[in-house]
Amino acid sequence: MSGLASLLDSSIGRQIIGGISNETGTSEGKTSDLLSMALPLLTGAMKKNASTPEGAQGLMGAINSKHDGSILDNLGGFFGGGVDQSALNDGAGILGHVLGGKQSSVENALSSKTGIDAGTVGNILKMAAPLILGYLGRQTKQNNISGSNDMSSLLGSMLGGQSQENQSLITSLIDTDGDGSVLDDVADMVIGSNKKKGGLGGLLGNFLNS
Template sequence: MSTITDQLLQQLSSGGLSQISQQIGADESSTGSALAMAMPLLTSALANNSAKPDGAQALHQALANDHDGSILSNLPAFLNNPQAANGAGILGHVLGSQQPAVAQGLAQNSNLNSGQMGQILEIAAPLLMGALGQQQQSQGLNPSGLAALLGGQQQAAQQSNPSMMSTLNQLLDQNNSGSALDEIFGFLRRLFGGSR
């Protein structure tokens, strides 16, 4: 199964990765590896949140209102000015006060510093939301269909790279409760259910 992460990395391979690398001041290999970690982490967070009916409904609404996938139709324009897509705002809601710790943790597992990893997360978040919005539209997904899609994506990521997903789960599990993504449900609910 081709994951949304795979599809996005494929789309970025024709010039996009080079643009991102230049923006963050890193080589393409390190940038690609960092994106390959950041996207499944964000996907897993969304999958866990949408496993609850109210979370799925709120995400469905946010995608319908603000993330129709058009960002992927003109990647060069987005990558020239990624700040315009408000990736920082999305992450602020999704990760909240954990954002620095997540960036730091991801950086420790890559060749990038935490500042560069923070930039990667800010670029990855709007891309992922755009890809989900595109899937929602093309497949005519309702909230439960969207939840099922995300669950499948999470499972595929787990199967294709269990060691990386284990690392990501540990990274998000700030209180060692063993249920990593519980930590960010509140932040996700603020993003998809609260004021925007």
């Protein structure tokens, strides 16, 4: 199972970094720094939801129907000629569900840490969101993931290997109740922004298929 740190160092990761850098006019170094902070946040939200059978089922359904990893097979097409509006809308929907009312403050904080303006941070996150789900979809197929325990283990593996600096930054951005746990606060934001959509399984399906 490959972690997010390995992803960013891989040939696919370099394509993602280069594509987003070209799309936004941001240096590859700053783009890489931003993604190293943002991708674990999104993955942590999914891990918390996948800790229940209903959440894992919703995540598996989303992967099988839309986020199966095929997006990573044609990154040239994804970035070539500019990222199309449907992809940005997909990313915006994912971010809205994951971050809820915290999205603006997270973007501003990441802007402060990286020196990238907040508007560009938002655009980078919109491009990154469907790509990280595609990566999860690919890992799910490669590792024959089918149940909630396996999915939780896969997501935990993806979160492994983060630097202490990144872990501290993510905690400072998301740990709103001060208990040191990023995952519960991300999940609370997801639940809060989707409480009218009914049930954790339905919530996760809505979030990942938006």
